[in-house]
Amino acid sequence: MRWVIFIAVYILVDIYSFQAIRALTKSSWVPWLYFLISAAVLAGLFYELSFMGTGKMMQPPKLYFFGIFLAVFIPKLILIIFMFGEDIGRFFVGLFMKVAGSRDTAFMGSRRKFVSTIALGIAAIPFASLIYGMVQGKYNYKVLRYVLEFDDLPDAFDGYTLTQLSDIHCGSFDNKHKVEYAVNLANEQKSDVILFTGDLVNNIADEIEKWKPTFSKLKARDGVFSVLGNHDYGDYMKWNSQTEKKENLDRLKDIQREMGWDLLLNENRYIKRKDQKIALVGVENWGDHGFIKAGDLDKASEGIAQSDFKILMSHDPSHWQEKVKNDPRNFHLTLSGHTHGMQFGVEIPGVVKWSPIQYRYKNWAGVYEEFGRYINVNRGFGYLGYPGRVGIWPEITVIQLKKRQHTV
Incomplete structure (x- = not known):
């Protein structure tokens, strides 16, 4: 009908x-x-x-x-x-x-x-x-750079750089050469750490198998860390049983570890410099608008002190808007993706920034700040649905952390 x-x-x-x-x-x-x-x-x-x-x-x-x-x-x-x-x-x-x-x-x-x-x-x-x-647009990769200043950034991390990737959606790719170029471009940024904020596949773990050699090349001094996005759970497929669905998710988790990525499942890690450290917190997907809410911020934050400098990886930016930005534990920087910038819009720096997705997500692309806390929403590495991008290009984000200097 x-x-x-x-x-x-x-x-x-x-x-x-x-x-x-x-x-x-x-x-x-x-x-x-x-x-x-x-x-x-x-x-x-x-x-x-x-x-x-x-x-x-x-x-x-x-x-x-x-x-x-x-x-x-x-x-x-x-x-x-x-x-x-x-x-x-x-x-x-x-x-x-x-x-x-x-x-x-x-x-x-x-x-x-x-x-x-x-x-x-x-x-x-x-x-x-x-x-x-x-x-052309879907492989028109752009490196976007931001410098963010914090009062309480540990001195040893002044100038620390991170590269963020998000929403790879490897099941959509049809050009190995272009994808390898983008992976090399990410490595060329020589950041201290690489952080992937979810949606590695469209639906099933098998999609990443042929791309394992490519994404295994992602390297950084402090490692490659990842979290899950809503598409990684297999919720948009018809499975023969819940056991089959679980086995698919388990395989996807194993593949990320085989690629040398440290997958954070409501967990945290400390990155150390000399005698100082920052906390890297990774939650499973937590999304408004009907998306899966597997993220557990309390569990992910276990063992972290109130005074620790924190970077949170959470796939869906609605999590920051609904839960994170007002959290008394003070998550200094949140990294998200999910929106893709709808893969369509108009962006002229300093002039206009528009996409239809902004009518659903308040934080949909780039850096936002509220209460002295920041979120960066990556526009995505891959594509889904419409096999292209118009005006909202695939993104590799490089963020430098700086200690804010106060003048007398």
Whole structure:
């Protein structure tokens, strides 16, 4: 039934948006080409989602069909906005002419070519952007650097650097060379520690198997630490049993350890310099908006003193907003991911920072500060759903910790 409704809406959108094209050309082959492309996109999407498995296992073929669907469908919605606006204008003009007693013109006048031309020109922007995002944007890695100052940072850690990665989603990758380039880029930052904040896979542990040699290359002086994200638990798959699901999660945990990563499961570690130390705290996923709440901040903080400088790894930034920022134990810096910046938006430093995801998450990309406590939300290393990125590029974060200097 859902497919019937979806196809009906799709056809109505197709027919209505075609009016913009019909106003510009009377060629007989254009309608055939237009509807042939639309039918092919719909058939491909239907085939991938219905006959290639109904689970939410997002692999490259499904991702690309979905991406092409978005690239074709979203511009049509823009065309509809223009066509509907023009139809409203045509209706009221026609109504006025009828009331005025005019009999020389039709009630609804013909469409204007310049309106259709403008509509098609604007619709071409998201079409080209979404195609670019699939071809180039998804591997357009950016290194973003921040310097954060703290009053109580131990002197031995003044200048300490960390590299944060998040949301690898290795099941989506289709270009080994690009991924290896990004791993090398992360290593080239020569940070003291590398921290991964969850969502290594889309759904199942097997996704990471062929990428183990690549991500095993991540190295830092104080090691590579990780936590789990919501996708790592296998909650979006249909399992034959809870035992099978548990075995999948256990395997994913083992793989991270085999890669040389220290997976923190509601645990903490101390990083030491000389006779000083900072605490690294890692919680399992805790998410608002219906996501799994396996994170236990109390358990993860056992043995840590109130006065210790703390870095918290928590996949979902809603955890910081709901629980962490007001916690009396004072978690100085929280590192999160999860949002991907929705893989779509506009960012011009100092001018504009916008993505639709901001209407769901208050903290969705970059560094935020409240009560003297910081959170960095990494925009993600990989991609999921739409197989690309537009304006919100894959990110490698480098954060330098500095002791705040007070002037007299």
